[in-house]
Amino acid sequence: MVSKELPFTKTQIEEIIKTYPTPFHIYDEKAIRGNAEDMKRAFSIVNGFKEYFAIKALPNPYILKILAEHGFGADCSSLPELLLAQEAGITGENIMFSSNDTPAEEFKKAKELGAVINLDDISHIEVLEKATGLPDIVCFRYNPGPLKGGNELIGKPEEAKYGFTREQLFEGYEILKKKGVKRFGLHTMVASNELNVDYFVETARILFEVIVEISQKLEVGFEFVNLGGGIGIPYRPEQERVSFDAVAVGVKKAYDETIGKAEIAQPNVYFECGRVITGPYGYLVTEVRHMKHIYKDYVGTDACMANLMRPGIYGAYHHITVLGKENAPLTRKYDVTGSLCENNDKFAVDRMLPEINRGDLLVIHDTGAHGFAMGFNYNGKLRSAELLLRPDGGVFKIRRAETVEDYFTTLDLKGLKSFR
Numbered sequence: 426m427v428s429k430e431l432p433f434t435k436t437q438i439e440e441i442i443k444t445y446p447t448p449f450h451i452y453d454e455k456a457i458r459g460n461a462e463d464m465k466r467a468f469s470i471v472n473g474f475k476e477y478f479a480i481k482a483l484p485n486p487y488i489l490k491i492l493a494e495h496g497f498g499a500d501c502s503s504l505p506e507l508l509l510a511q512e513a514g515i516t517g518e519n520i521m522f523s524s525n526d527t528p529a530e531e532f533k534k535a536k537e538l539g540a541v542i543n544l545d546d547i548s549h550i551e552v553l554e555k556a557t558g559l560p561d562i563v564c565f566r567y568n569p570g571p572l573k574g575g576n577e578l579i580g581k582p583e584e585a586k587y588g589f590t591r592e593q594l595f596e597g598y599e600i601l602k603k604k605g606v607k608r609f610g611l612h613t614m615v616a617s618n619e620l621n622v623d624y625f626v627e628t629a630r631i632l633f634e635v636i637v638e639i640s641q642k643l644e645v646g647f648e649f650v651n652l653g654g655g656i657g658i659p660y661r662p663e664q665e666r667v668s669f670d671a672v673a674v675g676v677k678k679a680y681d682e683t684i685g686k687a688e689i690a691q692p693n694v695y696f697e698c699g700r701v702i703t704g705p706y707g708y709l710v711t712e713v714r715h716m717k718h719i720y721k722d723y724v725g726t727d728a729c730m731a732n733l734m735r736p737g738i739y740g741a742y743h744h745i746t747v748l749g750k751e752n753a754p755l756t757r758k759y760d761v762t763g764s765l766c767e768n769n770d771k772f773a774v775d776r777m778l779p780e781i782n783r784g785d786l787l788v789i790h791d792t793g794a795h796g797f798a799m800g801f802n803y804n805g806k807l808r809s810a811e812l813l814l815r816p817d818g819g820v821f822k823i824r825r826a827e828t829v830e831d832y833f834t835t836l837d838l839k840g841l842k843s844f845r
């Protein structure tokens with residue numbers, strides 16, 4: 426039987442829910458730290474490696490602070506994400522600001538923090554210059570278009586709204602050079618939840634080749650190349666994780682064969698992964714509220730899409746463990762649902778599981794990235810708490826659950842009374 430491991434027992438969870446009622450996300454700090462170290466170790470063979478954690482995956486400053494202790498920076502794409510990084514003590518060039526369709530105020534804040542600004546479009550050079558003046562270092566996001574095959578989640582690069590065309594890169598760096606910018610970076614992000622090592626190596630090679638060409642043609646030096654994020658995780662128990670070592674070895678080889686051989690500045694290699702850093706180490710814990718038997722058999726939980734959107738919007742698979750029934754035979758076929766008035770509010774469809782009863786505790790796996798983060802308040806649903814399972818087995822609340830009062834905070838009810 427294929428299964429997935431848990432970092433806690435049923436007894437531990439029963440203890441935790443006495444203080445923190447379900448549903449909640451709980452993150453395994455020890456595993457997150459171990460994974461961060463594993464990534465750092467594997468990529469230490471690559472020139473100047475650094476990872477900037479993509480905040481959107483798990484926007485919690487406690488997590489950012491943990492990752493910063495392992496030398497990670499932060500990848501931000503909005504003003505609130507910049508502020509989260511700042512709260513976690515991540516500042517200056519430890520912040521990568523990779524946004525798109527960016528408002529001028531966000532460029533201002535990024536510049537004020539000394540972040541590395543990554544421009545999504547050639548027209549933003551002027552916008553940035555007007556907003557704050559050009560910083561010392563400027564990076565462009567490259568969209569390789571037809572040079573790069575599509576990835577299932579993100580689609581074909583030439584259909585994607587992001588980045589500069591190849592021609593625009595040459596034009597853009599020429600403009601920067603004329604304006605006196607001395608430090609340059611190049612970035613791309615063309616994959617999402619990709620499990621194929623070759624995809625990353627191939628992308629890296631495309632970037633390295635274009636760096637050689639631009640460096641030689643424009644006589645500029647690149648300080649870094651940011652390979653983006655997109656490393657996938659094994660949501661299904663039969664899938665295998667991407668080996669950081671395999672990606673690192675492939676990237677190093679591509680680097681040595683391109684940039685390494687050219688008489689140009691030798692840029693550092695960065696990643697800005699989110700999912701692979703925290704995704705597998707988060708769990709949504711929920712209690713079975715009702716069982717319902719009509720044309721199909723339904724398990725109604727006390728969580729819903731507001732806590733985890735991925736199954737509803739992408740049909741994504743998230744493994745489910747019924748606590749205390751880990752070894753029970755999978756004899757029943759269920760749809761596991763939430764309480765939202767949308768029929769796609771299902772965590773699993775036609776899933777084989779052990780026989781489930783009211784009051785059972787379910788653990789939905791791999792919610793440590795794009796889980797809590799994608800939450801919303803549609804249908805008056807409230808977002809859950811986020812807990813951290815500490816390395817000593819203790820539990821620390823890193824975000825409280827939303828209350829009805831939170832839901833009402835943006836409404837002026839005094840104004841409503843006198844409104845006719």
Ligand SMILES: *Cc1c(COP(=O)(O)O)cnc(C)c1O
Nearest residue numbers: 479523654655656697698699700
């Ligand atoms: C989403 C995103 C990332 C992180 O992607 P993961 O799939 O979580 O690794 C990195 N950079 C940019 C610009 C993004 O939009």
